[in-house]
Amino acid sequence: MTVAVRSFAKINLGLYIGSPRSDGYHHLRTIYQTIALHDLIRVGTARGAGIEIVCNDPRVPLDSSNTCYRIAERVIHELGAKRRITIEIDKHLPVQGGLGAASSNAIATMIALECALKTNLSPPARLRIAAEVGSDLPLFLIGGTTLGVGRGEEVYPLPDLPSLPLVVVTPEIGVSTPQAFTDWDSRSDGRIRPSVRAQLGTTPPCQLTPSSPSDRLVEVGCVLSAWLSGSPSTGAPAKGGSRAEKLLLDLVRTGIENDFEKVVFPIYPELRDIKGELERAGSRYASLSGSGSTLYGLFRSPVEAKKAVSRLRKQGLKAVATSTLTRQSYWKRILDC
Ligand code: C5P
Numbered sequence: 537m538t539v540a541v542r543s544f545a546k547i548n549l550g551l552y553i554g555s556p557r558s559d560g561y562h563h564l565r566t567i568y569q570t571i572a573l574h575d576l577i578r579v580g581t582a583r584g585a586g587i588e589i590v591c592n593d594p595r596v597p598l599d600s601s602n603t604c605y606r607i608a609e610r611v612i613h614e615l616g617a618k619r620r621i622t623i624e625i626d627k628h629l630p631v632q633g634g635l636g637a638a639s640s641n642a643i644a645t646m647i648a649l650e651c652a653l654k655t656n657l658s659p660p661a662r663l664r665i666a667a668e669v670g671s672d673l674p675l676f677l678i679g680g681t682t683l684g685v686g687r688g689e690e691v692y693p694l695p696d697l698p699s700l701p702l703v704v705v706t707p708e709i710g711v712s713t714p715q716a717f718t719d720w721d722s723r724s725d726g727r728i729r730p731s732v733r734a735q736l737g738t739t740p741p742c743q744l745t746p747s748s749p750s751d752r753l754v755e756v757g758c759v760l761s762a763w764l765s766g767s768p769s770t771g772a773p774a775k776g777g778s779r780a781e782k783l784l785l786d787l788v789r790t791g792i793e794n795d796f797e798k799v800v801f802p803i804y805p806e807l808r809d810i811k812g813e814l815e816r817a818g819s820r821y822a823s824l825s826g827s828g829s830t831l832y833g834l835f836r837s838p839v840e841a842k843k844a845v846s847r848l849r850k851q852g853l854k855a856v857a858t859s860t861l862t863r864q865s866y867w868k869r870i871l872d873c
Pocket of ligand 1 (some may be wrong): 671
């Protein structure tokens with residue numbers, strides 16, 4: 537039996553890096569947002585044993601270091617299944633691109649494997665296995681707009697952003713996330729910014745109450761809540777399209793930032809230039825996603841996003857217009873293939 541699952545990408549709407557933890561990871565606070573770009577994962581089961589990975593992109597490892605392999609062996613062990621597993625990765629998303637593709641591929645594998653084996657893991661087992669394989673996996677068990685804390689693996693669903701037009705630019709550069717964290721540590725020279733220490737370092741893992749009103753990610757959460765309740769404080773007009781535009785402008789005003797830009801842009805100045813190009817092409821908010829190298833820009837309308845794509849492609853950039861994906865669309869479309 538073969539099961540196909542769409543493996544959607546994510547972007548980060550702001551990312552704060554906190555102090556290094558005793559386990560070598562860093563405290564993190566971010567808002568993950570799933571988007572409509574995706575890979576396709578096909579999982580087949582047959583008599584026998586072993587895990588085989590097949591992929592159309594030579595940069596993807598086919599051995600036991602692959603996140604799909606690592607999650608499949610854990611799922612099989614947890615379910616006590618004795619089958620041969622074949623995982624085919626139809627790759628369209630960038631490798632080491634900051635769009636969470638390897639993490640998303642692993643979650644798609646888990647979902648497809650459960651379907652193929654006609655058995656379910658418990659939700660806590662899914663979360664535990666996902667977090668064991670990587671910090672960026674659990675978000676794909678929620679989808680839509682999600683708050684990530686801890687080392688990024690502790691996830692909480694946020695009120696969903698509406699579907700927003702987006703342009704994604706994927707430069708031919710692979711950025712190593714562990715290296716970017718190391719660069720962050722050398723940049724701050726062991727001295728963690730006091731504001732970040734106050735917000736992250738002393739926050740117990742399960743406490744979501746902000747410890748400082750200056751936390752801009754919390755401000756973003758407030759903007760989202762106000763938008764959803766139609767609060768007059770946001771001045772949100774009634775009509776769908778213009779409300780989305782108002783929300784976008786409010787998010788931009790909160791000045792959300794991705795800390796990775798501070799260490800990745802000095803090494804790859806061309807990425808800073810691309811962010812500038814997205815802004816010049818009319819983006820309301822442009823940023824690096826995760827540790828990059830992907831950059832994205834949020835636009836007011838699909839028409840504006842398409843115009844920006846033509847302009848960026850003329851400059852030789854690999855750009856594509858897409859949209860953010862709400863939680864409902866994420867789960868509706870994940871198995872619809
Ligand atoms: O969890 P994941 O396998 O994605 O992390 C890859 C590497 O990135 C870790 O080994 C660690 O070096 C770094 N990392 C970190 N702090 C985080 C997440 C990842 O230092 N919050």
